[in-house]
Amino acid sequence: MSKANRFFLLIPATLGILVFALFPLLQIAIPTVTSGANPIALYSQFLQSHYDLQVIFRTLTIAVITTLVTVLLGLPTALWISRQTTAWRQVLSVIILFPILTNAVVRNFAWIIILGKNGVLNNLLQGLHLISAPLTLLYTDSAIVIGSVYLFLPIMITTLVDSANGLNPEIEEAAAVLGSRPFTVLREIILPQMAPAILTGAILVFAGAMTAYTTPQLLGGNRHLVMSTLIYQQAMTLGNWTTASVVAIVLIGLSLLVLGLLRWYTGRLDRRVQHA
Amino acid sequence: MARLTLENLAMTYGHGDPVLHDLSLAVADGQLVSLLGPSGSGKTTTLRIIAGLLQQTSGTIKVDDDDISRVPVYKRGLSMVFQSYALFPHLTVFANVAYGLKRQRISKAETTQRVTAMLATTGLNDLAERYPQELSGGQQQRVALARALVVDPRLLLLDEPLSNLDAKLRVSMREEIRRLQLQLHTTTIFVTHDQEECFAISDKVAVLNQGKIEQYAAPEEIYHHPATEFVARFIGFENFLPVNGTVADHAYRVGDQTVRVNVATDGAAKVLTIRPNQIRLVPEGPEVLSGQVTIRTYLGSAYRYTVDSPLGALQIDGPTEAPVAVGAPLHFTLPAEHLLPLEA
The missing domain is CATH 3.40.50.300 (P-loop containing nucleotide triphosphate hydrolases)
Incomplete structure (x- = not known):
């Protein structure tokens, strides 16, 4: 195929990316430079506001904790699933994916019912006389983390199960024969082999948790805003499109920064597994 | 160690x-x-x-x-x-x-x-x-x-x-x-x-x-x-002849034939075995067995014939210089020194 032909074949994909990805992005960015105000002032104002910094910090904290918790819960689950029989493994995979098939609003309402003042959990704890007054669980940062973990755990598990299925059990046996106890095999042999998948899962979950809207909206309420809910409030409630755009651009920038770091680290790991 | x-x-x-x-x-x-x-x-x-x-x-x-x-x-x-x-x-x-x-x-x-x-x-x-x-x-x-x-x-x-x-x-x-x-x-x-x-x-x-x-x-x-x-x-013997009984001190009965061996006859022997390349091809004559070639396979170093004989179907290797056609007769003897009686 000649160079010119190859160039023509690239046109549809390029147009697709321009229309569906870059154009909307520019649409977001443009108001921050055409609003009449000095764009640099707009951004520095935002980044100097104590309240806004708190929102940024909360967003990052929730995304980081969600990512860590999904890794900690997902890893043993994935290893367990990968060691079941093929038929049982398929059943488990469907069960794991079930939350994703449920509507986001319905899913979060379930958590409202569980975590509310008169919710399932408080009633249970009170019934067992473990607490005397109901705990404030709903509309907290923790509630957002719980909801996000529930939302993203299937993605983490699915990513890790794929990787765990690909592990060669003889490699673990080789380590055992050479004198490694089971926990050492996990730490020195299994985890390093799964590291690229753990990072991929982390990238997916972190990106999702940074930008999720429904979960923080329903479980965090108005006093625990994250960047996505702040954007909505600015744009739809206050009609302040410029600020909304500033927050959006900062959110995109932060996400890209963290994902870039994770990607760079994955790339370093990939050197060892590139031909695997 | x-x-x-x-x-x-x-x-x-x-x-x-x-x-x-x-x-x-x-x-x-x-x-x-x-x-x-x-x-x-x-x-x-x-x-x-x-x-x-x-x-x-x-x-x-x-x-x-x-x-x-x-x-x-x-x-x-x-x-x-x-x-x-x-x-x-x-x-x-x-x-x-x-x-x-x-x-x-x-x-x-x-x-x-x-x-x-x-x-x-x-x-x-x-x-x-x-x-x-x-x-x-x-x-x-x-x-x-x-x-x-x-x-x-x-x-x-x-x-x-x-x-x-x-x-x-x-x-x-x-x-x-x-x-x-x-x-x-x-x-x-x-x-x-x-x-x-x-x-x-x-x-x-x-x-x-x-x-x-x-x-x-x-x-x-x-x-x-x-x-x-x-x-x-498992190690390449192809011919297994079921033993019907002993005939003499150094001979077994296989089908209606008598097969001589080199070792003393043992009542426990159930089959006689021999490798395809240990069966000797000879001209027609007395004491010589004959059979018809039903399959011929080229092995590179030899032809392997499946032969319909009075002892049953046998695998016999023959030289590549003188191929025998499918359907033609093949004359052979079973050298006593190569026949191995097995108990099981």
Whole structure:
């Protein structure tokens, strides 16, 4: 195929990316430079506001904790699933994916019912006389983390199960024969082999948790805003499109920064597994 | 560098049929012994039980006089080379080979010295900093061998280590394994289903069938004097003539024919066996058997004929210079010195 032909074949994909990805992005960015105000002032104002910094910090904290918790819960689950029989493994995979098939609003309402003042959990704890007054669980940062973990755990598990299925059990046996106890095999042999998948899962979950809207909206309420809910409030409630755009651009920038770091680290790991 | 003794090993998975029955085997210090058998014969199961990767249902495993039957795999001090090589993909060749020494808390200086020496012995010096995926199959095999030998194991266990290599490399690698094994004087158990491979490098061969040892002897003994019909079939005997009774001191009745043998007649003999290339083609004459060729296969060094004879269907090899057509008669005798009576 000649160079010119190859160039023509690239046109549809390029147009697709321009229309569906870059154009909307520019649409977001443009108001921050055409609003009449000095764009640099707009951004520095935002980044100097104590309240806004708190929102940024909360967003990052929730995304980081969600990512860590999904890794900690997902890893043993994935290893367990990968060691079941093929038929049982398929059943488990469907069960794991079930939350994703449920509507986001319905899913979060379930958590409202569980975590509310008169919710399932408080009633249970009170019934067992473990607490005397109901705990404030709903509309907290923790509630957002719980909801996000529930939302993203299937993605983490699915990513890790794929990787765990690909592990060669003889490699673990080789380590055992050479004198490694089971926990050492996990730490020195299994985890390093799964590291690229753990990072991929982390990238997916972190990106999702940074930008999720429904979960923080329903479980965090108005006093625990994250960047996505702040954007909505600015744009739809206050009609302040410029600020909304500033927050959006900062959110995109932060996400890209963290994902870039994770990607760079994955790339370093990939050197060892590139031909695997 | 030790003796290995297996006593009455038995293994049953769950509620299924037993895969090992009462298996006993003694391996002398510094010997290379092969476990030869078809898939499902229990050879890999036996190896994994010795390694401690499987727990036997009953029976004893001893290395020298240590009973290791209940010792966990990570404390047995053995080494194993796997069919897939099972190199650690996230570690360099050097770190792969050093892994077992690290577990034994050997000092860094000694580790470096021993790994370097082992890499030199196995011809891997230039590859020390590579990762396993960057190596060819033969090189990976060497790394697996180096990793197993550097720890100075009491026993070296090899699980079909050559089956993933191409034919030419297989021959050179098996010679290399034998060279290293003799040089280091490591007692070695070699599992294979390839008769030629195991005859080439073993001191002794145990032929396994359905979880039992059919014969345990030197390769030459097994080749010339298979103990059972199963062993004979496995090592290339093609003709099995059912014995109807004895005729004289050195003759058996097969069908309505009398077949002479060189050994004293034994009432227990059930079949006579002979290799296709041991049947002699002769001109027509008295005492000569005849049959019609039904199939002719070209083997390169010979033609193999399937012949419909008074003794039943026989496999007979003939020279390539004088091919006999399908449908034509073939005249032959069964040399008494090559006929082997078998009891089972």
